[in-house]
Amino acid sequence: MSSFEELHPACLFSYFVAVMILFFLCHHPLAMVLACACALFFLYNIEGRRAFSWCKWMLPVVLFIAVVNPLLNHRGVTRLFKLGNQWITLEAFGYGLTSGLSMAAIILWFACYQKVMTNDKFLYLFGKIAPSSALLITMAWNYIPDLTKKMKKIRDSQKMLKGTEEERGWKQILSRTKDALQTVTVLLGWSLENVVEQADSMKARGYGLRKRTTFHLFRFEQKDIFFSGIVGVIVIFCFVLRGMGCMTMEFYPQIQSGGSKKANILFLVLFLILLGIPGLIQWKEEKAWNSYDLKG
């Protein structure tokens, strides 16, 4: 089997959609921790140590949500301490932590999605069914990275034109604000122009026509059937177990998880396999690649 991203776009897209739906259904700390871990494992296999830079700002955000929720919400049976004249409860903290983790999981999995589902794949899938919305979505996804790239270019050229400033105090602040405003104006103008140009050029190339072929030709191969079969079975099992009340956790007024213990463990194992698939495929591929002795 080759690397994960070489699977058919339809397989990849439906895999990610199913996983995201499961995330929204399972508001449970354990499931969310597993999800984060699997996403990091996958990202690690793709981009190495850089993957862990996600943790650097994800952890503070999770902790922040976990701390803020009990300050705003005082429900729960287990009291920890009194702040002002209301009690801080363990339940509210748990709820906040789970929410933070699920947010982190969704962001991390979107990062995985971006690594795997490139824009051409997305356009291949939806370019014919819904041309304008597909184009709009891909352009929106590209917008922020594109903006940062342009921002850097504008900044650099401004620096080169003006040289380093030696003003201090109020004057420095004033000139800096001026520069910032100018940058924003240029940036907006440039990106708007770019969007129009992009749309025109797509139209000129016959985008959205029925008979138009795509840049890539993806074929539905045996490995795709194999993959979607396994994923489909696991996802259906997960949904059934979830319907039976597994992996649900009620926080207020007291923490209680639903479903029997065995069913919950079964769910977690299935969940782990489902989420681990991309990372494992990638890992295996990496190992196979490294095992070829390229020096010899």
Add this chain to the structure above:
Amino acid sequence: MIKIKQKLWKITAILSVCLLLVGCAQETPDRAGSSKTSEEKMDVSVEIRCDTAIKKGLTKQKKWKGVLPKDGCMLKKEKMQVKKGSSVFDLLCEVQDAKGIQMEYSGGKKTAYIQGIGNLYEQDGGRWSGWMYSVNGKYAKVSCGEYTLKDGDEVQWNYSCDLGADLKGTDKEKAKEWKEKNE
């Protein structure tokens, strides 16, 4: 870059402190102001009941196990001593501390709205449920933070599942009218 990073950290730190402050901004009862009359105390009684929620069958759900009392009585009629000039809300705060009954409110001290008592919250017992208070059997039409108690007053907190229509001594016409208007 490093400078920008430092600034970003500073800004995030300041922001988080602000947020923390906002989060804790539910004012604590003003102790300094009432200390002038603090020497004088008065006797009042308080009772907290949630019969309607029990009748609705909330205790049958697993999550309410051990949280709701089966007889519907969260706090038996109890004599309390409070400072003179205390409001119903002050009394409830006192109960929260002395009896260990959980309570959450929104709004300030004068405009307090009681969202939940003893982990039983508004809308837990259906769309029209929530807490109401009566003093000497009469339901007041002001916030509990605005109602000043007199010596010997009897306060009763009741949970209603039907805008007060299922309680004794409430304005049933008003409840019906409100329900029809907002249905």
